[in-house]
Amino acid sequence: TSSNLPTAEPYVITTPLYYVNAPPHMGSAYSTIAADAIARFQRLLGKKVIFITGTDEHGEKIATAAAACGSSPNEHCDVISQAYKALWEDLDISYDKFIRTTNPRHEAIVKEFYLRVLANGDIYRADYDGLYCVNCEEYKVDEKELLDSNCCPIHLKPCVARKEDNYFFALSKYQKKLEETLEQNPDFVQPSSRLNEVQGWVKSGLRDFSISRASVDWGIRVPNEDKQTIYVWFDALLGYISALMEEKGQATLQTAVLSGWPASLHLIGKDILRFHAVYWPAMLMSAGLSLPKIVFGHGFLTKDGMKMGKSLGNTLEPNDLVQRFGSDGVRYFFLREVEFGDDGDYSEDRFINIVNAHLANTIGNLLNRTLGLLKKNCQSTLVVDSTIAAEGNAFKDTVEKLVEKARFQYENLSLSSACEAVLEIGNAGNLYIDEHAPWSLFKQGGAASEAAAKDLVIILEAMRIIAIALSAITPSLCKRIYTQLGYSEDQFNAATWDDTKWGGLKGGQIMAQPKPVFARIEIQMEGDVE
Ligand code: ME8
Numbered sequence: 331t332s333s334n335l336p337t338a339e340p341y342v343i344t345t346p347l348y349y350v351n352a353p354p355h356m357g358s359a360y361s362t363i364a365a366d367a368i369a370r371f372q373r374l375l376g377k378k379v380i381f382i383t384g385t386d387e388h389g390e391k392i393a394t395a396a397a398a399c400g401s402s403p404n405e406h407c408d409v410i411s412q413a414y415k416a417l418w419e420d421l422d423i424s425y426d427k428f429i430r431t432t433n434p435r436h437e438a439i440v441k442e443f444y445l446r447v448l449a450n451g452d453i454y455r456a457d458y459d460g461l462y463c464v465n466c467e468e469y470k471v472d473e474k475e476l477l478d479s480n481c482c483p484i485h486l487k488p489c490v491a492r493k494e495d496n497y498f499f500a501l502s503k504y505q506k507k508l509e510e511t512l513e514q515n516p517d518f519v520q521p522s523s524r525l526n527e528v529q530g531w532v533k534s535g536l537r538d539f540s541i542s543r544a545s546v547d548w549g550i551r552v553p554n555e556d557k558q559t560i561y562v563w564f565d566a567l568l569g570y571i572s573a574l575m576e577e578k579g580q581a582t583l584q585t586a587v588l589s590g591w592p593a594s595l596h597l598i599g600k601d602i603l604r605f606h607a608v609y610w611p612a613m614l615m616s617a618g619l620s621l622p623k624i625v626f627g628h629g630f631l632t633k634d635g636m637k638m639g640k641s642l643g644n645t646l647e648p649n650d651l652v653q654r655f656g657s658d659g660v661r662y663f664f665l666r667e668v669e670f671g672d673d674g675d676y677s678e679d680r681f682i683n684i685v686n687a688h689l690a691n692t693i694g695n696l697l698n699r700t701l702g703l704l705k706k707n708c709q710s711t712l713v714v715d716s717t718i719a720a721e722g723n724a725f726k727d728t729v730e731k732l733v734e735k736a737r738f739q740y741e742n743l744s745l746s747s748a749c750e751a752v753l754e755i756g757n758a759g760n761l762y763i764d765e766h767a768p769w770s771l772f773k774q775g776g777a778a779s780e781a782a783a784k785d786l787v788i789i790l791e792a793m794r795i796i797a798i799a800l801s802a803i804t805p806s807l808c809k810r811i812y813t814q815l816g817y818s819e820d821q822f823n824a825a826t827w828d829d830t831k832w833g834g835l836k837g838g839q840i841m842a843q844p845k846p847v848f849a850r851i852e853i854q855m856e857g858d859v860e
Contacts, residue, residue: 363664370802374825390467392548436569443571499613521627592619696759715835
C-alpha cells in the first residue's frame with residue numbers, strides 16, 4: 331500500500347535561533363526573510379519543507395537583559411519570544427516549527443546529547459582562564475582578533491577575564507575529520523569565500539572549548555552536576571534537532587532525528603559561522619549524528635559600515651518599516667538590493683526608489699494598465715487561450731528563458747539574481763505593450779483589434795507567471811496579482827513551479843475589476859504641508 335512507500339526526504343531549512351536579549355531588528359528579520367523565500371521556493375518545487383526558526387533563551391546575556399528590565403528570565407523570554415512571532419506574522423514568514431530553547435522537551439534532548447558525547451569520551455573537566463565576550467557568549471581564544479583594551483571587534487565592548495572550573499568538549503580530536511569533511515564537500519560552507527575562512531580556522535589548529543558555566547545559573551543543568559549549567563551554544567544548536575519533534579510523544583534524540591534530520595540548509599549570518607561550521611559538525615560527529623548538508627553564511631546589514639545589532643543599538647526597526655512600506659516592500663528590497671552573501675547598507679531613498687520602480691511601476695502598473703484595457707475593450711474577458719495567443723511569438727520564448735534563469739538562481743541561493751530575472755519579465759512586458767500599443771490598435775477595429783485583444787492575453791499570461799515566480803519573495807503582492815487574474819486564493823496557494831509554464835490562462839477566463847496591487851510609496855518631504 332502507499333503507506334509503505336518511503337517518504338521523500340524533507341527539505342529542512344533553519345534560521346538562527348535568535349537571542350531574546352532584545353526584540354528583533356532588521357538583521358534578524360533579514361535572515362528570516364531570506365530563509366522564508368528559500369522555503370517557499372522549495373515548496374513550489376513540490377518538496378516537503380520543514381522550515382525551522384525560534385529563540386535562544388538561556389545564558390548570561392539573557393539573564394542580564396531580564397534583570398535590567400526588572401523581569402524574571404522566564405517572563406522576559408515569553409515577552410520577547412512573542413515579539414519575534416508577531417514580527418514573523420507581519421512579514422509573512424511561513425515557518426513550520428518555532429522552537430524555544432526553554433521548552434522542557436528541548437532540554438531533555440540537550441541532556442541526552444550531552445550524555446552521548448560524554449559516553450564517547452569527548453567531555454573532560456579542566457580550569458579555564460581566558461577573555462570572555464558576553465555579547466558573543468564566547469571565550470576569545472585568539473587575542474590577536476581583539477581591539478585595544480581587549481575590546482570585542484563586533485560589539486566594541488571590553489572582554490572580561492574569567493577563570494572557571496568547567497567541562498570541555500574535545501574539539502581538537504575532530505581536527506582531521508573536519509579537514510576531510512571540508513575537503514570532500516566543498517559545498518558544505520557557502521558562499522565559497524566563507525569556505526576558505528573556515529578551512530583557515532581548522533588548519534590553524536582547533537582548541538577544545540568549554541561547554542559549561544559555573545558562574546551562570548540561567549541554563550540547562552549539566553547532567554549529574556548541580557553547580558554547572560550547559561554553555562548556551564552547546565544548548566541552542568540542538569534546537570535545530572529538537573524542533574523536529576512532534577509536540578507529544580517521547581522527547582528523544584532518536585524520535586527527533588527520524589523526523590527529518592539532517593538539515594538541508596542552515597542559513598546564518600557570518601558572525602556565527604565558527605559555531606555552525608566547526609563546533610556543530612564536530613559535536614554531531616561525536617554524538618554519531620549526520621551533518622547538515624549546507625551552512626550558508628550571509629553578510630551583514632550595516633549602518634555607517636558597522637554591523638547593525640542589538641548590542642550596539644544601531645538597528646533599523648522592522649516593525650516600523652513594515653508599517654510604513656508593507657511586508658512585500660521590505661522583503662523585496664533586502665532580497666533584491668543585497669547580493670546574498672555580501673554586506674549591504676540600508677538607505678531610505680534607495681528603498682523607496684527601488685520598491686516604487688520595480689513593484690509599483692514595472693509590475694503593478696503594467697497589470698493595471700492591461701486590465702484597464704481589457705475591461706474597456708473585451709468586458710474583462712480573455713478572447714483566446716494564452717497558448718494560441720502566443721503562437722510564433724518571440725515574447726513567449728523570452729519569458730520561458732527568464733523563468734528558467736530565475737529557477738536556476740533560486741536553486742543557487744542567488745536570491746537577488748532570481749528577483750532580477752523575474753523583473754526582466756516585467757520589463758519585457760512593458761516593452762511589448764509599448765511597442766504594440768494595443769490602445770491604438772483597438773481604435774482601428776477589425777483585425778487590428780483582434781491582435782490587440784491577443785496582446786492583452788499575452789501580457790496577462792506573463793503577469794500570471796510573474797505571480798508564481800516571485801511568490802517566494804513577495805507572497806502577498808503575488809496573491810493579489812493572481813486574484814486579479816480571476817483565480818481564487820486557494821488556486822494561488824496550490825500553484826507550483828510547474829505552473830510557470832506558458833499556457834495557464836484560457837480563453838473565456840474573466841479578470842477581476844482592475845485595482846492597484848501595489849501602492850506607490852509617496853515621499854513626505856520635510857516641510858511638506860498637508
Ligand atoms: O547569534 N545583518 O542570535 P542573535 C544581517 N542565538 N544579519 C544579522 C545582523 C545584521 N546586522 N544582525 C543579526 C545568535 N543578524 C544565537 C544563534 S543558533 C543555534 C544561535 C542575524 O539574535 C544573522 O543571521 O545574535 C546572525 O547570525 C543572527 O541574526 C544572530 O542572531
